[in-house]
Structure formats: structure tokens, C-alpha cells
Amino acid sequence: MNTTTVRPSRNTLVDCVHTATTAPSLHNSQPWRFRIEGAAVEVYADPARRLDVVDPAGREQLISLGAAVFTLRLAIQRAGYHVELTTFPRPDEPDLVARVVGGRPVAVNPATEALAEAIPHRHTNRRPFAQTPVPPEALHHLVDAARREGAVLTVASPAGRDQIMAMAFEAGRRLRDRPGYREELDRWTGYRPRHDGVPVWAVGPWDALEAVPVRDFGELSELRRPVEPFEPYPTILVLSTDGDRRPDWLRAGQALQRVLLTATWQNLATTPISQPVEVPEVRKQLSDAATGLHAQMVLRVGYGKVAGRSPRRPVSEVLLPDRAP
Numbered sequence: 219m220n221t222t223t224v225r226p227s228r229n230t231l232v233d234c235v236h237t238a239t240t241a242p243s244l245h246n247s248q249p250w251r252f253r254i255e256g257a258a259v260e261v262y263a264d265p266a267r268r269l270d271v272v273d274p275a276g277r278e279q280l281i282s283l284g285a286a287v288f289t290l291r292l293a294i295q296r297a298g299y300h301v302e303l304t305t306f307p308r309p310d311e312p313d314l315v316a317r318v319v320g321g322r323p324v325a326v327n328p329a330t331e332a333l334a335e336a337i338p339h340r341h342t343n344r345r346p347f348a349q350t351p352v353p354p355e356a357l358h359h360l361v362d363a364a365r366r367e368g369a370v371l372t373v374a375s376p377a378g379r380d381q382i383m384a385m386a387f388e389a390g391r392r393l394r395d396r397p398g399y400r401e402e403l404d405r406w407t408g409y410r411p412r413h414d415g416v417p418v419w420a421v422g423p424w425d426a427l428e429a430v431p432v433r434d435f436g437e438l439s440e441l442r443r444p445v446e447p448f449e450p451y452p453t454i455l456v457l458s459t460d461g462d463r464r465p466d467w468l469r470a471g472q473a474l475q476r477v478l479l480t481a482t483w484q485n486l487a488t489t490p491i492s493q494p495v496e497v498p499e500v501r502k503q504l505s506d507a508a509t510g511l512h513a514q515m516v517l518r519v520g521y522g523k524v525a526g527r528s529p530r531r532p533v534s535e536v537l538l539p540d541r542a543p
């Protein structure tokens with residue numbers, strides 16, 4: 219009997235890494251590096267790409283890495299291989315956050331295919347959304363997507379939404395008072411063509427109604443940011459985990475990307491809003507002491523016009539050389 223298992227080739231895995239780099243990341247910092255070893259892809263945090271002012275603990279860096287890990291898993295599955303995931307495989311190497319191994323060939327199921335199809339169409343949308351309500355079934359799919367990755371997604375009630383939006387505005391004010399905040403934001407706003415950061419065209423307008431707390435990218439620029447009315451009653455979701463350590467942050471990132479792709483698959487536009495989880499006192503109010511849930515991210519979903527594709531670094535820049543034999 220022939221027991222040889224065909225594993226994904228290096229070329230296939232390079233393609234999957236390329237797909238993984240389309241994941242969302244805080245300020246498009248793309249804080250990841252990858253190493254291919256046989257049928258395994260190791261995912262590393264890049265310490266030089268942590269945002270010390272808004273993310274001193276590296277929580278959002280791990281969320282960004284988690285989003286890349288989920289995308290990598292999905293890309294390998296879509297290529298027709300079983301996936302084995304080990305998170306933090308070597309305790310003496312904390313920057314090695316995951317090892318994703320392409321295993322035996324398997325048939326691609328339609329759900330995997332549908333999510334994978336959404337990958338190139340997912341973009342952060344910072345523009346006004348339509349006032350059309352998001353149907354409960356669509357929200358149910360998002361809640362289920364988070365659950366499948368071991369996280370909890372809560373749909374804010376109208377009263378909860380107003381409170382969360384107020385917290386986000388308050389967090390934005392506090393962040394602006396934090397030393398180095400504006401300079402850090404400015405460093406990651408792309409005024410000139412580059413392969414990372416948030417390009418000025420992606421920044422979007424200010425909300426004339428002041429209902430949606432859009433991030434203050436490009437504030438130091440001389441470009442005037444237009445003002446437009448956003449939807450007055452945004453649909454707001456809170457992504458939480460039951461723990462609040464590095465593995466929980468990585469899990470939150472995988473859940474985030476599964477939720478975002480599930481939204482994209484349903485033609486929903488999405489905006490991560492992380493100001494309220496960047497100020498510890500505000501984050502505490504958003505977390506649920508009764509259930510022990512820790513808020514990791516706030517999301518806005520709705521129906522929007524098509525958003526553009528933000529830049530990414532080429533794969534050659536994120537692939538680490540093979541380990542010395």
C-alpha cells in the first residue's frame with residue numbers, strides 16, 4: 219500500500235503566504251514575517267512593527283497576526299490540504315506565534331470556498347454606510363463565525379450602541395492627549411506611495427452627525443478631510459474573549475478575520491474601531507465583569523460603496539530565509 223502523503227509544495231505555500239498578507243492589521247502595520255519549512259509555515263511577530271503608543275502590550279499586534287494566521291489557514295485549506303495549527307509552539311521563542319502545517323489532501327468544502335472567495339474583496343471601509351438595517355440572519359452568521367474561532371461577538375442594543383460610540387469618542391480624546399499619539403498616527407498615514415500604512419485615499423471623511431467615531435488618520439496633514447453625514451444608527455458589534463493573554467489575543471485576531479470575511483461574503487462593509495480598546499479604563503467599561511469577557515475589538519458593519527485595496531509589502535519582504543541546516 220502506498221502511504222506517501224502529498225503535501226503542499228513550496229510554491230503553493232508561498233502563494234498562501236501572499237494571501238495571508240492581505241489580512242487587516244493595526245494602521246496597516248503588517249507586523250508579520252513567515253518562514254516556510256517543508257510543509258509548515260511559521261508565523262512570526264515583527265517587533266519593529268509594534269505600535270508602542272497605541273499598543274504598548276502588543277495586544278493589537280497579536281490580533282493582526284491572528285488575522286493573518288486565519289487567512290493562511292483558509293488559503294491552505296482552499297488549496298486542498300488539511301491544516302494543523304499550533305500556536306506559540308516554542309516557549310523560548312515568543313515571537314513565533316503559530317506554526318501552520320499543510321497536511322493530507324482533502325476536498326475543499328463549499329463553506330471554505332465561499333470564505334476564501336471573500337478574501338480579496340475584504341477592505342476596511344471608512345465611508346458612510348446606507349441606513350438599511352443589517353438583517354438578523356446576517357448578524358447571526360457573524361456571531362457564529364466568532365464562536366467557531368473560540369470568541370464571542372455581541373451585537374450592541376440601541377442603548378448599548380450609543381454608550382459604545384460615546385466611549386469611543388472619549389477614548390479618541392484621551393488618545394490625542396497621549397504623548398506621541400499624533401506622531402505615531404502620522405508615521406502610519408501614507409501621504410506618498412508606500413507598501414504599508416493607511417493611504418490618504420482610504421482615510422474617508424469625518425462624520426457630520428458625529429455618530430461614528432472614525433479614526434483621526436492624517437490629522438497632521440495639510441489636506442482637508444471632507445465632512446459627510448454617516449448613518450445615524452450604526453450597527454455595532456463587540457468582539458470579546460474569555461481570557462486576556464497572548465493566546466487569547468491571537469484567537470481574537472483569527473475570529474476577527476473570520477467575522478470580517480463572513481461579512482464580506484454577505485456583501486457587508488466593515489470598519490474596525492479600536493480606540494475604545496486602546497484606553498484601559500474605557501476598555502474595562504466595555505468588558506463584562508459579570509461574564510468575565512474581555513473586549514478585544516469594536517466593529518461597525520453595514521452596506522457601503524466599494525472600498526479600495528490598501529497596499530501590502532511584497533512577499534519577498536516578509537519571507538524569512540530558511541533555517542541553517
Ligand SMILES: Cc1cc2nc3c(=O)[nH]c(=O)nc-3n(C[C@H](O)[C@H](O)[C@H](O)COP(=O)(O)O)c2cc1C
Pocket residue numbers: 240241242243244245246247278279281282285340341342343344415416432433489490491492493526527528
Ligand atoms: C487590530 C486592528 C485594529 C484596527 N483599528 C482600526 C481603527 O481603529 N480604525 C480604522 O479605521 N481601522 C482600523 N483597523 C483597520 C486597519 O487600518 C486596516 O486593516 C489596514 O489599514 C489595512 O487595510 P484593509 O483592512 O483595507 O486591508 C484595524 C485593524 C486591526 C487588525
